[in-house]
Structure formats: C-alpha cells, structure tokens
Amino acid sequence: MSLPNHGANAHHVYERLGITMPKTVIDFSENVNPLGAPSFVKERWESYVELITTYPDPLGEPFLSAAANYHGVSKERVIVGNGAAEVFASLAKRYEHKRAVIIHPTFSEYEATLSTYHVDIKEIIAIHALPMEEIKREIEFADVIYICRPNNPTGFLAPLEDIKNIAAYAKKHTCEVILDEAFLDFVDELESFITLLKEFPNVIVVRSMTKMYAIPGLRLGYAIANEHIIQDIRSRMPHWNSNAIATTIGAECLKEENYRFQAITFAKKMREEFNEFLEKWNCTVLPSVTNFLCFQLPDSTYSKDFFEYLLAKGCVLRHTENFKGLNGLWFRVGMKEKSQMELLQKEMTTWFEENSSS
Ligand SMILES: Cc1ncc(COP(=O)(O)O)c(C=O)c1O
Known part of the structure; x- marks a missing residue:
C-alpha cells in the first residue's frame, strides 16, 4: 500500500490505509511553525x-x-x-x-x-x-x-x-x-x-x-x-x-523579528523535550536543528503497527516510506503546541507500555 509522498492533508493517509479518521486529528506530519501566522x-x-x-x-x-x-x-x-x-x-x-x-x-x-x-x-x-x-x-x-x-x-x-x-x-x-x-x-x-x-x-x-x-x-x-x-x-x-x-x-x-525569535526558541524547547521523551523509551533519534525530528523505534519491525495505532488515536506522524534510506522505518514529527506534544507523548506511552518488548 503506497502512502502519500508528502506530509499534511492527513485525510489521504486515513483513506489509503482504510482507517476511520477520528473527529479530532493532530497532524504531526506537517512541519510549519505551530505558533501560527504572525x-x-x-x-x-x-x-x-x-x-x-x-x-x-x-x-x-x-x-x-x-x-x-x-x-x-x-x-x-x-x-x-x-x-x-x-x-x-x-x-x-x-x-x-x-x-x-x-x-x-x-x-x-x-x-x-x-x-x-x-x-x-x-x-x-x-x-x-x-x-x-x-x-x-x-x-x-x-x-x-x-x-x-x-x-x-x-x-x-x-x-x-x-x-x-x-x-x-x-x-x-x-x-x-x-x-x-x-x-x-x-x-x-x-x-x-x-x-x-x-x-x-x-x-x-x-x-x-x-x-x-x-x-x-x-x-x-x-x-x-x-x-x-x-x-x-x-x-x-x-x-x-x-x-x-x-x-x-x-x-x-520579513519585518517580524520578534516573532522569528519566539518561533526558534519554541521549536528548540519542544524538540528537546520530545527528544528526551524518545530517548527515555530507547528510540533512536536523529539530531535535528529545526522544527521537526526523526526517530526510530527500538524495534522497527513494529513500525507499521505503531503508525496505525497512533492514526487511530488521531495522531498523524510522517511516515518515511518514500524517503530513500529511511524506508518507512523512521518517523518524522513536526513540533506542535505544548498540549499537542503532551497528547502525543501520552498516546505513545500507552503504546510503549502495551508493547514493552518492542
Ligand atoms: C525541504 C523543503 N523545501 C521546499 C518545500 C516547499 O515549500 P513551499 O511551501 O514554499 O512550496 C518543502 C515543503 O514541504 C520542503 O519540505
């Protein structure tokens, strides 16, 4: 089953996988500034x-x-x-x-x-x-x-x-x-x-x-x-x-200097917090300087199950099937608002606990 080549427009992913799209979805596959337009x-x-x-x-x-x-x-x-x-x-x-x-x-x-x-x-x-x-x-x-x-x-x-x-x-x-x-x-x-x-x-x-x-x-x-x-x-x-x-x-x-400073500071904070969370669960994280990061599960044979579990919970990660060298075994997560990052961590924690051997 080939998944869409780009992040964002999450409904395409649900359609391709035949998973019912929950009413509320947070699209972590999108990597624009979560603070919204100036x-x-x-x-x-x-x-x-x-x-x-x-x-x-x-x-x-x-x-x-x-x-x-x-x-x-x-x-x-x-x-x-x-x-x-x-x-x-x-x-x-x-x-x-x-x-x-x-x-x-x-x-x-x-x-x-x-x-x-x-x-x-x-x-x-x-x-x-x-x-x-x-x-x-x-x-x-x-x-x-x-x-x-x-x-x-x-x-x-x-x-x-x-x-x-x-x-x-x-x-x-x-x-x-x-x-x-x-x-x-x-x-x-x-x-x-x-x-x-x-x-x-x-x-x-x-x-x-x-x-x-x-x-x-x-x-x-x-x-x-x-x-x-x-x-x-x-x-x-x-x-x-x-x-x-x-x-x-x-x-x-381009005149919004203060906005840019806030966005950089916020993305860095969210990235560092999420990085720490992932490492706690023994995931492999690629060091990122920007507003998204890429990680792999401790056992990547569970990647598909993990991805679909989160979709069902309304958390859309960016799959990496069309990224040569990553082959679907990694996930990219765009940084979002604090409450949304916390929700993702909560859903992921549940999955990690239920699949503790993974
Ligand atoms: C690395 C990279 N370059 C360029 C683009 C395209 O940006 P734009 O929205 O300005 O067309 C994207 C969009 O995802 C991107 O990821």
Missing part, C-alpha cells in the same frame, strides 16, 4: 481583500524588494515563486536531459520535478554526514547537485564548510548547486549560504516563506542566485505567478 495577518485581513481586484505585480512586488533588502542582495538576484515548490518546478527544466545528483533521504520534489524533464539522476544516501569524497566524484559528471540544508526529513545541518567545499569543487567542474534553505529560518541567518553567493555564481539558494511564517496555504517562496540564472528561471515562470495577498503579507512577515 498576528498582523488576522488583524489586517480585511485590508487585503481589495488586492484581489487588480492583477498582482508580475515580479512579485512588494515581496521582491523586501526579500532583497532582508538578505542584502540586489533585486535582480531574486525570483519570487508561488511557494518554493514552484521554483523547483521551474528550475528542473534548466537541467532537461542532463545529469543531477540528489542526496537522500530528502524532499521528494527534487526527484519528482527532475524526472519530468528526463534528467539522469544519481542518488547518494547519507543520513548523518555528507560523504564528501563520493559527492566530489559524482560532481565531476554532473550538471547540478541538490542539497537540502537543514535537511528534510532528518533535520541534519551539514557544516557550512562542507557546503563551501562542495560549491568550490562544483564550480571547478561547471556543476550548479541547488541549496534548499526552506527550514533555515529555524536555525540562524548566519548559517545561510546567501552571503557567499557572490563568490559562488554556480549556487542557487531556494527559500520558503511557508514554514517559518505558517502560511503554506498562501504559497510564497523565492530563490537567490546570479542574475543570469535568475533571468533563466524567470523566463519559464508564468506571468503573475505569485498572488498579491501572498506578496503583501510576505513583505510584512
């Missing part, structure tokens, strides 16, 4: 309505300028997308019939979008650290390498020094590097590769606004790279690709 969104919501009566700015203003300012780059080096997902879809065409390297387990859209354009994909499996020698060997034959940092689903933050090494080696071998920083907001802007882009014109950094600002329904993301690459991506984007409400709200979101 408060100004609700407060000013009515004022956004008038934006729908005219066409939006084709370049994504006012967000384009706000993102450029936020990162200290020129507007010509930024492209706004209808979510980072649209940027990936548009980028994939750039590598049509070429050769790409993807480091797994990771976000499935890299492979999905590249496959549409008949890209020859070389997979590298790396859960705990980047295998630098293997990566360098593959770069010599590749046109592009995709790296998710911090990685989804493991939460692993590859050292910036390793990424610089890879970028330099790739530059020498005319290979581009796509760095997905969709979850970097939960770490520290100082960890971003954006400040190094001038040195590495072969690197494209992709960012998402939907995770940190809890606006996945609005769709907003962007990429920063050298001007030629940005023009090339733009040439394949539909006109008016980003909507006026998203770009207006997105520009305001």
